[in-house]
Amino acid sequence: MAFAAFSSGSKTDYKAPRKQSVIVAMSLLLPGMVYLALFFITPLMSLVVTSLEVPDASGEIGRYQYGFEIANYWTVIETYWPHIIRSFTYALVATILSLLISYPLAYFIGIRARKWPLIQKLALALVIAPFFISFLLRTFAWKQLFSNESWIVTTLQEWHILAPDQYLVGTDFMVIFGLTYNFIPFMTLPLYTSLERLDLRLLEAGSDLYATPAKVFRKVTLPITMPGIISGTLMTFIPIAGDYINASRDFLGSSDTQMIGNVVESNFLRINDYPAASALSVLLMAAILALVVFYVRRSGTEDLL
Secondary structure, eight states: OHHHHHHHHHHHHHHHHHHHHHHHHHHHHHHHHHHHIIIIIHHHHHHHHHHTOEEOTTOOTTOEEOOOOTHHHHHHHHHHHHHHHHHHHHHHHHHHHHHHHHHHHHHHHHTGGGGOHHHHHHHHHHHHGGGGSOHHHHHHHHHHHTSTTSHHHHHHHHTTSSOTTOOSTTSHHHHHHHHHHHHHHHHHHHHHHHHHTOOHHHHHHHHHTTOOHHHHIIIIIHHHTHHHHHHHHHHHHHHHHTOOSTTSTTTTOOTTSOOHHHHHHHIIIIIOOHHHHHHHHHHHHHHHHHHHHHHHHHHTOGGGO
16 A cells, blocks of 8 residues: 555656646747747748738729639749749759859858957958948949949959940849859858868878878768758858848849749739739748658758758
8 A cells, every 4th residue: 555655656756747837838939839820830831821812802903802813823833834944954054153252261160260350250251241231332333343344344354254235233143143153152151060060080080091192171071060061051042042132133133034023023013913923922832841751852861850
């Protein structure tokens, strides 16, 4: 009897702290869950509902009513498929260029500059420095530098690299250049984090085993820094695909370089075609999500999901 009472008491004592810890955990999670519900799930549901709306019976422009018009998605795909292809092409090219530029830079800061802490900190500060200037101001500055009357364009025309009537602003090159420049820090910082944690003894071991520097990089450095590469490409590709500043006619683009973001902005703020803008936004999110899942699984880093 005493043993039974002891066992029952122990069970009760064990359940009480466990129940209390669950209550504490749920209390800590509650603010975050409420935040996600209010500012993520609710706007997302509103976006989906808006994408299915139909024109109001009154026929007034900009007025819509609730419906279930799945054809809205097919309509925007038929109408704006060039913008969709262009957006993902720009994002892919700019992401690859950012990786090619950022990896050597991150390698220098994270590995080569370890012996010079002051230089390492200065180089890292220069990478972060663009964040202290407005995204719009940086993009507009490039528009001024590459404007039709700028010394850069006139020099290229004098050297016959550009034709006398050929300019840079408003071209695919300029949009991709702006995208690459603006998002290089988003690629560099995750790469630097991975390279900064790399144990240099592994590189020395590879050299001691008579591996060439290229083979050490391919067999040791690259696999270890793969999570940084995946994180950097995701942090770069996703915002670039939805960007609308660089491709805008007010900045580096033209009517021939419009991306999905420009179409969404035009439909929502100018044409007042809210279902089309919402449908394009939902399609963009779904396409990016599918590409991210495929990319992460193919790269063997599912733990990042």
